[in-house]
Amino acid sequence: MPQVIGHRGAAGTHPENTMVSFQRAFEIGVDGIEFDVHRTLDGHLVVIHDPAVDRTTNGSGLVMAMTLEQLRSLDAGAWKGPQFAGQRVPTLQELVRATPPNVRLYLELKAGSVHYPGIEQELVDLLKAEGALERTQISSFDHRALVRLKEIAPELPLGMLTSCNHVDPVGMAREIGCEAIHPMWYWVTPDYVEAAHAAGLKVNVWTVDEPTAITMMKAAGVDGIISNFPERVKSA
Ligand code: G3P
Ligand code: CA
Numbered sequence: 001m002p003q004v005i006g007h008r009g010a011a012g013t014h015p016e017n018t019m020v021s022f023q024r025a026f027e028i029g030v031d032g033i034e035f036d037v038h039r040t041l042d043g044h045l046v047v048i049h050d051p052a053v054d055r056t057t058n059g060s061g062l063v064m065a066m067t068l069e070q071l072r073s074l075d076a077g078a079w080k081g082p083q084f085a086g087q088r089v090p091t092l093q094e095l096v097r098a099t100p101p102n103v104r105l106y107l108e109l110k111a112g113s114v115h116y117p118g119i120e121q122e123l124v125d126l127l128k129a130e131g132a133l134e135r136t137q138i139s140s141f142d143h144r145a146l147v148r149l150k151e152i153a154p155e156l157p158l159g160m161l162t163s164c165n166h167v168d169p170v171g172m173a174r175e176i177g178c179e180a181i182h183p184m185w186y187w188v189t190p191d192y193v194e195a196a197h198a199a200g201l202k203v204n205v206w207t208v209d210e211p212t213a214i215t216m217m218k219a220a221g222v223d224g225i226i227s228n229f230p231e232r233v234k235s236a
Contacts, residue, residue, distance in 0.1 A: 002217070003031040003224035004233045005106055007207050008049060012228035015080035016056060017047045018087040022095065030230045032104035034206070037092055037123070039116045044068040045092040045126060048076075051114040055079075057089065064114055092123075096130045104135055106204075106226070108161065109149075111142035120148045124156065139182050143172070150177045159204060170199045180204050180224075185217055193221045211236055 009021025010028060017035050025033050036049040040063060053059045053066070057074035068091070077087025092107075099105060109123065127133045139159030140146055146158050157179040165187045166172060173181045173196075180202035183192070188205050196203045204224030205217050214236040217225055225233045 002222050002233075003104070003204070004029075004230050005032040005034050005104075005204065005224050005226040006030040006230040007034050007226045007228045008036070009033060010228070010230055012209065015077040015084045015087055017049055017090070018076050018084070019090055019094070019098065020077065020084060020087055022090075022098065025230055026100060026103060028231045028234065030103060032106050032224070033099065034106040034108060034226050035095065036108045036110050037119075038063040038110050038114070039119055039122075040064065040066055040068045040071055042067045043122075045119070045122060046071060047090045047092055047095050049110070051110070051112075053089070062114065064116070092126060093130065096127070096132045096136075101135070104137065105132060106159070107136055107138045109138055109140040109142065109145055111140060111145055120145055121152055124149070124153045127156075128153075137179065139180075143176060146176050146178065161206075170195050170201060173201050174199060182206060182226075185213060188217065188220055188222060190220045197221075208233070 006025030008016035010024040014021035014024045035047050037045055052062050057076045059074040072088050076089050077084030127136050137157040137159050139161045141161045159180040159182045160173040160178045161182045163184045169181050182204050185205035185208045193203050202223040205222050206226040208214050208217055208225050208227050209229050214233055227233045
């Protein structure tokens, strides 16, 4: 059975990247939670997917242009349903502290349209202060950020996120020093997994929601399945 990893908590049924979504994932009995990290204007690490708050809160604008106080004044749950009104954008510290010790933290460092100079050191400092470095894996599409993380904390497990069907994903992940490749699921075959395993790498696929796809990924031998519906991965 692959590791069951709740994408943004249990985002299929709950407002993504909020505490109620993560609590639901814990109730389901996930092995890990996946979530996304950005940084506020006043330097707080926060859990939200988009660079802007518009899609998942009742506010508007970039996270990097808001203070934590401004961000926390927004409702991050009501867009998913009135029963979730009052949810806030969690801080990374809040989420780490609320996560049971047996649940692994799959932290995705967001980068791209926005840039957060120095965030790699801040992540490592926070995780160390919380005693959570060993139960966290950091992934990113920004492979240069992964290289920086490796330099700062060689012991920190890393995941190489990719949405492309690369010629040599194993070589890329090894060059960075990752523990795992995180490919978009539909590129992944038994051969893909076998090549990764032969090189000592794990394969954690995203984002696998449909029962047929879940069955295919299990048959391919992946190590982890990241899903908006972790209950489906457990029961499939
Ligand atoms: O875990 C991988 C997946 O979360 C990456 O894509 O856009 O959902 O963050 P996205
Ligand atoms: Ca993500």
